[in-house]
Amino acid sequence: xxxxxxxxxxxxxxxxxxxxxxxxxxxxxxxxxxxxxxxxxxxxxxxxxxxxxxxxxxxxxxxxxxxxxxxxxxxxxxxxxxxxxxxxxxxxxxxxxxxxxxxxxxxxxxxxxxxxxxxxxxxxxxxxxxxxxxxxxxxxxxxxxxxxxxxxxxxxxxxxxxxxxxxxxxxxxxxxxxxxxxxxxxxxxxxxxxxxxxxxxxxxxxxxxxxxxxxxxxxxxxxxxxxxxxxxxxxxxxxxxxxxxxxxxxxxxxxxxxxxxxxxxxxxxxxxxxxxxxxxxxxxxxxxxxxxxxxxxxxxxxxxxxxxxxxxxxxxxxxxxxxxxxxxxxxxxxxxxxxxxxxxxxxxxxxxxxxxxxxxxxxxxxxxxxxxxxxxxxxxxxxxxxxxxxxxxxxxxxxxxxxxxxxxxxxxxxxxx
Amino acid sequence: xxxxxxxxxxxxxxxxxxxxxxxxxxxxxxxxxxxxxxxxxxxxxxxxxxxxxxxxxxxxxxxxxxxxxxxxxxxxxxxxxxxxxxxxxxxxxxxxxxxxxxxxxxxxxxxxxxxxxxxxxxxxxxxxxxxxxxxxxxxxxxxxxxxxxxxxxxxxxxxxxxxxxxxxxxxxxxxxxxxxxxxxxxxxxxxxxxxxxxxxxxxxxxxxxxxxxxxxxxxxxxxxxxxxxxxxxxxxxxxxxxxxxxxxxxxxxxxxxxxxxxxxxxxxxxxxxxxxxxxxxxxxxxxxxxxxxxxxxxxxxxx
Numbered sequence: 001x002x003x004x005x006x007x008x009x010x011x012x013x014x015x016x017x018x019x020x021x022x023x024x025x026x027x028x029x030x031x032x033x034x035x036x037x038x039x040x041x042x043x044x045x046x047x048x049x050x051x052x053x054x055x056x057x058x059x060x061x062x063x064x065x066x067x068x069x070x071x072x073x074x075x076x077x078x079x080x081x082x083x084x085x086x087x088x089x090x091x092x093x094x095x096x097x098x099x100x101x102x103x104x105x106x107x108x109x110x111x112x113x114x115x116x117x118x119x120x121x122x123x124x125x126x127x128x129x130x131x132x133x134x135x136x137x138x139x140x141x142x143x144x145x146x147x148x149x150x151x152x153x154x155x156x157x158x159x160x161x162x163x164x165x166x167x168x169x170x171x172x173x174x175x176x177x178x179x180x181x182x183x184x185x186x187x188x189x190x191x192x193x194x195x196x197x198x199x200x201x202x203x204x205x206x207x208x209x210x211x212x213x214x215x216x217x218x219x220x221x222x223x224x225x226x227x228x229x230x231x232x233x234x235x236x237x238x239x240x241x242x243x244x245x246x247x248x249x250x251x252x253x254x255x256x257x258x259x260x261x262x263x264x265x266x267x268x269x270x271x272x273x274x275x276x277x278x279x280x281x282x283x284x285x286x287x288x289x290x291x292x293x294x295x296x297x298x299x300x301x302x303x304x305x306x307x308x309x310x311x312x313x314x315x316x317x318x319x320x321x322x323x324x325x326x327x328x329x330x331x332x333x334x335x336x337x338x339x340x341x342x343x344x345x346x347x348x349x350x351x352x353x354x355x356x357x358x359x360x361x362x363x364x365x366x367x368x369x370x371x372x373x374x375x376x377x378x379x380x381x382x383x384x385x386x387x388x389x390x391x392x393x394x395x396x397x398x399x400x401x402x403x404x405x406x407x408x409x410x411x412x413x414x415x416x417x
Numbered sequence: 418x419x420x421x422x423x424x425x426x427x428x429x430x431x432x433x434x435x436x437x438x439x440x441x442x443x444x445x446x447x448x449x450x451x452x453x454x455x456x457x458x459x460x461x462x463x464x465x466x467x468x469x470x471x472x473x474x475x476x477x478x479x480x481x482x483x484x485x486x487x488x489x490x491x492x493x494x495x496x497x498x499x500x501x502x503x504x505x506x507x508x509x510x511x512x513x514x515x516x517x518x519x520x521x522x523x524x525x526x527x528x529x530x531x532x533x534x535x536x537x538x539x540x541x542x543x544x545x546x547x548x549x550x551x552x553x554x555x556x557x558x559x560x561x562x563x564x565x566x567x568x569x570x571x572x573x574x575x576x577x578x579x580x581x582x583x584x585x586x587x588x589x590x591x592x593x594x595x596x597x598x599x600x601x602x603x604x605x606x607x608x609x610x611x612x613x614x615x616x617x618x619x620x621x622x623x624x625x626x627x628x629x630x631x632x633x634x635x636x637x638x639x640x641x642x643x644x645x646x647x648x649x650x651x652x653x654x655x656x657x658x659x660x661x662x663x664x665x666x667x668x669x670x671x672x673x674x675x676x677x678x679x680x681x682x683x684x685x686x687x688x689x690x691x692x693x694x695x696x697x698x699x700x701x702x703x704x705x706x707x708x709x710x711x712x713x714x715x716x717x718x719x720x
Contacts, residue, residue: 007430035693075584076563077556079609088607100584107586229440234473242472248437248588256422274426277468281426288428289436289469302444326584340589343441399587408593413586 008214010089011105011138013129014115019146023115023186024078024091025056030193031208033080034059053187075105084212099373100326102132103413107399110216112138118151118183122164128359130165134174135322135357135375135415137392139216141179144207148199149185155201158183172361182207223311224252224286225389225397227342228304232291244275244291245300247343250396252308254292255283259309262298263387268309269296303344305387305397313389313397317382319348320417321400322357324375327411329404331370331378337411338403341386348402352379370412378414391415431608432465432616437588438567438604439469439551443476445592446549446600452538453479453506455491456667457624458553458605460498461613464620465604466551467502478505480550482537484530485512486648486669494625509541526650529671539575542599549592549600557609567606573597614687627664630681635660641674665690 014020025042028034034042038059046055078089090105092098106112112133116126133141143165151157162181169176183191183202190196193208205213232244254260258271274281275291284290292306300306307313325331331350339348355363357375370376391398402412442449451466453459466475481495499506511533514520520536523529542550549568556563566582568590583591592600605613617624634645636657643649645657649671662675663686676693680686 077607078563079557104584104586229437230444232470232473236472239472246440248433276426276428277471280422282422282424284426285428287430287433288426289433289440290426338593340591342589343444396587399589401586401589401591403591403593408591408595410583410591413584
């Protein structure tokens with residue numbers, strides 16, 4: 001399969017009444033990604049509710065429960081494409097109790113769209129959305145000031161909101177050049193895909209052209225990481241001695257003949273061949289799911305990491321991390337969990353809760369248990385050393401989840417510092 | 418394996434992700450099964466599984482829940498594929514469950530065996546102790562599916578609780594489950610209908626002939642073309658006639674509508690879909706029954 005258009009993953013955040021669903025519905029409609037029977041269904045339901053316009057939010061609000069309440073309660077994935085790019089939107093709800101969903105959506109996205117109601121300006125919720133985008137190190141943030149139609153398309157209103165947000169930004173270490181500001185009306189499609197005549201003072205690009213022209217650094221990290229998922233031993237006549245290590249390569253390319261180190265243990269060997277399906281390759285690009293054969297018959301199993309010799313990750317049985325509690329049960333000092341880093345599973349014990357993050361970039365150092373939707377700095381002790389890179393430079397191998405030993409639920413997501 | 422060595426492998430992101438998910442399934446579960454319907458999505462899954470585990474064989478069987486109302490073309494295709502690839506296929510029949518009195522047939526104009534697949538599937542899960550069923554569902558198909566996880570946990574009644582789903586972060590998949598629970602896994606969650614068609618083209622996969630234009634007796638109902646056959650309950654004023662049609666999706670003879678088409682080759686079909694306005698599941702009669710149809714079926718254990 002050949003590479004087609006670039007793929008951009010977007011997380012959208014905004015509260016129920018910021019018009020986020022309407023914006024997404026509008027993007028789908030204007031890029032002709034809504035099929036005629038879906039448009040017909042929206043038309044019918046809009047009429048049934050007595051609206052004199054098309055309620056595009058009906059295109060995305062998925063589940064019966066939330067259609068009844070008129071709110072979005074979980075992460076929904078929405079797909080659309082333009083001639084330039086393919087997009088996946090992870091649409092997450094904005095209200096406080098669902099921080100978990102926002103972190104979920106952001107963890108698989110490159111870009112965050114944060115919706116602001118032009119009438120309300122920067123609210124506590126905007127700050128929270130920015131906080132999570134900052135925590136997850138989103139590559140780009142677009143501040144979308146919606147409902148400009150309700151403030152007479154006023155440049156002053158827009159400028160004030162931008163000024164307020166920039167003041168907030170200045171208090172953090174997030175790179176201001178990664179943030180853009182855009183005034184729109186999702187309801188009337190102003191600046192969504194076509195430039196707004198109502199806002200001649202705005203000279204920037206429309207939302208869609210901004211997205212289409214995004215240059216993303218797919219990987220900040222430049223060291224190859226290959227975590228073994230599954231060992232292939234066909235034991236057939238033809239492939240009797242074949243022992244292939246499968247996994248997804250990240251960070252950088254690997255070549256046949258590269259000197260590599262197997263972790264844990266640190267044994268050195270050489271890549272003897274690189275395979276995908278029935279083909280052999282001299283080199284594999286980062287992001288590929290491949291099969292490696294090593295020159296020496298070493299004891300390598302699931303979760304072990306193969307890296308280029310000289311580009312070793314960190315290794316420790318104690319981790320300092322920031323974590324977000326995503327389960328009703330709270331996390332306390334002394335609790336034991338299964339820790340999953342990539343595909344590797346270990347046991348972890350909470351040694352310290354050093355502080356709870358306030359979503360306004362403050363810290364509370366008095367609390368020692370972490371409840372649902374709270375974000376905390378912790379120290380974990382592991383039963384065995386784990387290989388990792390700091391989250392800031394490598395999201396894939398700088399993150400982990402904690403799993404409850406008894407009911408097996410995912411209870412936290414962590415970012416290694 | 419080929420003796421000549423290629424230069425650089427640049428894999429498509431979607432294919433890389435699907436293969437990663439297949440390998441997670443094989444590594445995390447003792448007893449997986451791939452749900453095979455003979456439709457294009459499950460055919461794509463078989464191809465991806467083959468690529469994920471080569472040169473080893475696909476390390477799990479295929480399960481087909483045979484409603485007894487399948488198009489003959491689907492069954493012929495299924496048997497040929499199994500033969501050609503040396504796959505391990507298990508078939509469980511809705512008719513057997515009806516005969517033994519476990520379930521009973523629907524009646525009326527819209528009677529179909531679509532819902533009857535669920536109890537038969539659940540019985541097969543029990544019988545073989547499968548702890549993960551691999552399906553070809555895609556999030557772009559339908560609104561309830563847009564919220565589905567890659568690993569979707571079902572309790573010991575095989576129910577889906579949409580309010581209590583496990584969050585999934587980055588690429589990490591948590592397949593640990595309490596005893597008695599099982600998982601539905603969806604490797605092509607993030608593919609769109611067009612992605613599947615283009616994959617079929619680039620991989621040169623064959624499809625059941627139903628997907629291509631052919632002559633068939635059909636009749637008009639609810640603005641759709643229904644295939645005329647012995648299983649569909651037709652009233653006397655529903656006259657059938659021969660038309661040149663094809664199917665965009667392949668389900669039972671009682672719940673899959675046809676579209677008029679002259680697209681007889683894959684390129685024509687893809688071009689037609691690109692231009693088509695009707696979304697894919699719009700041609701599935703079972704989803705039209707009510708707006709919340711899919712969500713309701715998922716909750717009780719449907720694929």
